[in-house]
Amino acid sequence: MREPAFNVLWLQSGGCGGCSMSLLCADTSDFRGQLRQAGINLLWHPSLSLETGQDVQQLMADCLSGKTVLHALCLEGSVLRGPEGTGRFHLLAGTQEPMMTWVQRLSAVAKHVLAIGSCAAFGGITAGGSNPTDACGLQYEGDQAGGLLGSNWRSAAGLPVINIAGCPTHPGWVIETLAALAQEQGLQAEQLDGLNRPRFYSDKLVHHGCTRNEYYEYKASAEAPGDLGCMMENRGCKGTQAHADCNVRLWNGEGSCIRGGYACISCTEPGFEEPGHRFDQTPKVAGIPIGLPTDMHKAWFVALASLSKSATPKRVKLNATSSHIVVAPVIKKTRLS
Amino acid sequence: MTRLLVGPFNRVEGDLEVRLEVAGGQVSQAWVNATMYRGFEQILQGKHPLDALVYVPRICGICSVTQSVAAARALAAACGVTPPPNGVLLTNLMLACENAADHLTHFYLFFMPDFSREVYADRAWHTQALQRFSTHSGEHARQAVAARQRWLQIMGTLGGKWPHTQSIVPGGSTRGISSSERYRLGAHVAEMRGFLERVLYAAPLEEVVALDSEAALAQWCIREPLRGDLRLFLAIAQDLGLENLGRGPDLTLSYGAFAQPDGSYTMAPGVWDGQSLHAPNIAQITEDARHAWLADGGSALPPSVGLTLPTMDKPEAYTWNKAPRLAGQVLETGALARQLADGQPLIRALWQRSRGNVLTRVLARSLELAQLVLLTEHTLRSIEPEASSCVDSRVPDHADVYGLCEAARGSLGHWLSIRDGRIANYQIIAPTSWNFSPRDRSGTPGALEAALVGAPVAEGDTTPVAVQHIVRSFDPCMVCTVH
Numbered sequence A: 001m002r003e004p005a006f007n008v009l010w011l012q013s014g015g016c017g018g019c020s021m022s023l024l025c026a027d028t029s030d031f032r033g034q035l036r037q038a039g040i041n042l043l044w045h046p047s048l049s050l051e052t053g054q055d056v057q058q059l060m061a062d063c064l065s066g067k068t069v070l071h072a073l074c075l076e077g078s079v080l081r082g083p084e085g086t087g088r089f090h091l092l093a094g095t096q097e098p099m100m101t102w103v104q105r106l107s108a109v110a111k112h113v114l115a116i117g118s119c120a121a122f123g124g125i126t127a128g129g130s131n132p133t134d135a136c137g138l139q140y141e142g143d144q145a146g147g148l149l150g151s152n153w154r155s156a157a158g159l160p161v162i163n164i165a166g167c168p169t170h171p172g173w174v175i176e177t178l179a180a181l182a183q184e185q186g187l188q189a190e191q192l193d194g195l196n197r198p199r200f201y202s203d204k205l206v207h208h209g210c211t212r213n214e215y216y217e218y219k220a221s222a223e224a225p226g227d228l229g230c231m232m233e234n235r236g237c238k239g240t241q242a243h244a245d246c247n248v249r250l251w252n253g254e255g256s257c258i259r260g261g262y263a264c265i266s267c268t269e270p271g272f273e274e275p276g277h278r279f280d281q282t283p284k285v286a287g288i289p290i291g292l293p294t295d296m297h298k299a300w301f302v303a304l305a306s307l308s309k310s311a312t313p314k315r316v317k318l319n320a321t322s323s324h325i326v327v328a329p330v331i332k333k334t335r336l337s
Numbered sequence B: 001m002t003r004l005l006v007g008p009f010n011r012v013e014g015d016l017e018v019r020l021e022v023a024g025g026q027v028s029q030a031w032v033n034a035t036m037y038r039g040f041e042q043i044l045q046g047k048h049p050l051d052a053l054v055y056v057p058r059i060c061g062i063c064s065v066t067q068s069v070a071a072a073r074a075l076a077a078a079c080g081v082t083p084p085p086n087g088v089l090l091t092n093l094m095l096a097c098e099n100a101a102d103h104l105t106h107f108y109l110f111f112m113p114d115f116s117r118e119v120y121a122d123r124a125w126h127t128q129a130l131q132r133f134s135t136h137s138g139e140h141a142r143q144a145v146a147a148r149q150r151w152l153q154i155m156g157t158l159g160g161k162w163p164h165t166q167s168i169v170p171g172g173s174t175r176g177i178s179s180s181e182r183y184r185l186g187a188h189v190a191e192m193r194g195f196l197e198r199v200l201y202a203a204p205l206e207e208v209v210a211l212d213s214e215a216a217l218a219q220w221c222i223r224e225p226l227r228g229d230l231r232l233f234l235a236i237a238q239d240l241g242l243e244n245l246g247r248g249p250d251l252t253l254s255y256g257a258f259a260q261p262d263g264s265y266t267m268a269p270g271v272w273d274g275q276s277l278h279a280p281n282i283a284q285i286t287e288d289a290r291h292a293w294l295a296d297g298g299s300a301l302p303p304s305v306g307l308t309l310p311t312m313d314k315p316e317a318y319t320w321n322k323a324p325r326l327a328g329q330v331l332e333t334g335a336l337a338r339q340l341a342d343g344q345p346l347i348r349a350l351w352q353r354s355r356g357n358v359l360t361r362v363l364a365r366s367l368e369l370a371q372l373v374l375l376t377e378h379t380l381r382s383i384e385p386e387a388s389s390c391v392d393s394r395v396p397d398h399a400d401v402y403g404l405c406e407a408a409r410g411s412l413g414h415w416l417s418i419r420d421g422r423i424a425n426y427q428i429i430a431p432t433s434w435n436f437s438p439r440d441r442s443g444t445p446g447a448l449e450a451a452l453v454g455a456p457v458a459e460g461d462t463t464p465v466a467v468q469h470i471v472r473s474f475d476p477c478m479v480c481t482v483h
């Protein structure tokens, strides 16, 4: 087999390490083998590499001097700019220098720069509340372009920062993006969406493939935590607006937030950390949810909802507010004669 | 005398720097620095209390379930709700799943790879260590990652996703379970048992948890030397004298693990001092910010009234971590502390001889991994499929509560104050906050700072390997520490 040639350096800043822990859950019986097979050489990763201390500093120096070609810099976690623009909320251990500065320098020599997870992409949960550390993303601050590198920044390969958003991000999204970049044809600008997320996962909505779609059709809604019904009307679910394929490409074998019994909080979207309402409740005006499905006209939604509610089968209605199926579908003959 | 600054220190969770003073070929003083601050306690202020269930798992990607459980317990105390038995058992399953994954990750990916280093090339066991644990080609490390991935599918079913599941709520678990799913989960547990019995222990789990004395352990090792990675570790430990490395404080803490529906614990709580076990007095816990870049309230404060406010210009500060103390004393927490509190006879015997050190920490964790898988089997059998696992909860306008939990790496506490229906104060003391504590106002070093003293440092060595063994033996999580 050919030697992996696509050098990836992975750094962590203002996040929780969860995207790395998620990465290790990639659907494969041979994690290292999968990377190798995709041509990816992990130069250094904080959790997976032997090198520590001085050795790592040498490795980064080699990337900066060009001795080692840095094909992709992955940053996990937001950039901490505070206090007062000094970056001292995160000094890279052993160097007495802000991680922010290291990321700027390394971005300048990297062929591609990837934001791993919503923190690195947009600021994410670390930018929540009063944003005490002045956290931002590599090229976005919430939904505003800018961030650490500025909106006009382009990598040596001519692309903006690739935002593999998600909290955490799905291992499949990361590995497939890296694998695409490692191929000769790379990744083209039109394969990224308006927020520079890879379209192969962000051209879908979480709502697609949701096991609660029948409840959704009839607006048969969950009321309490653990209920089986659709969580859009009462329990804060943003699956109809969140860009991700979570209900088609499942998590950890067979999960999704909704299948776990709680709302999609749209963790792949900028600003998800400050929705302006309780996460587990749907904000409404005059009884109608504010966040209506993407692409749907409000008047139609209201008309269809009231129509479908009046047509809700008893089975769907009862099950929606139960923790287990209490009424099974009727058995009907499915062939003529 | 020389000074060393070691960092970035990897294969720990989060960012860590260690400053060492070296004299006469060994560490004479150490300062432990957690170099990153995110401000979760500030972020949480003013939020709706139930929103904590979205924020707190994101304190840490390696033990997010534990953070959820601590928050859910604090909130349950505030709301006055008790989860139905199924809710308690499903929460325990998720906790056991995460803790076991952590122990496995720690052993294969974080701790053992150091024995594949060049400095050990002349040791008899080095070829084996390289074959099994090399970060690039280690055959057993590779299998462990695969086993971990399969095992965490349990979290996919029960928690929707891992990390950052939100199915753990004050009233129980938002995910019920059917009998067919129970069967499927059982199949995953059997896979993990298979991996451990084949690769880590080369013995049945029951045999491992029954090891009850040093003689029994010695017998067990001699019977099949080096077979299984635990025996290989024990051989390495003996060769390198890991029992004499990284002695901890003579006081350990466990809040008790796996609360049962009847209120008892599967692993008993307690503070162990080598002679006797006391119930931890939570009211005696304080945090001292003298050496942290954080506002120092003028004295060490109990977390219920704790402060977390960045204050950069403090000459004596060197970390973002505060110094937690129990009645003014330094203590160690983690699997070792849990086994001591629970009275595991082998670990108690080793403690009597050599106290907390690199060997006892890793061994306690390895035994606990077997216990956790057995606990998972047992819990699955106790669950009543199709029964309710959750009740709803209403948050009061005022409350002062706390929630405690055992993470893989030790005791975790969340202290919450609610005023006018909003979070007025939220303070977190994580396991590594205890273990990697800085000095307090009387100058007493934290557990690791003291444990590093005496570690050998070879001439010209910039990243001493003994220091690495000691640091990693605690299985630190720096993102939790500073939050």
Ligand code: SF4
Binding pocket: A206, A207, A208, A210, A211, A212, A213, A216, A229, A230, A231, A232, A237, A238, A239, A240, A258, A264
């Ligand atoms: S709105 Fe949410 S719960 Fe309802 S069907 Fe869509 S994704 Fe599922």
Ligand code: SF4
Binding pocket: A166, A167, A206, A242, A243, A244, A246, A256, A257, A258, A263, A264, A265, A266, A267, A268, B161
């Ligand atoms: S379902 Fe929604 S909140 Fe959950 S991981 Fe997917 S995008 Fe994020």
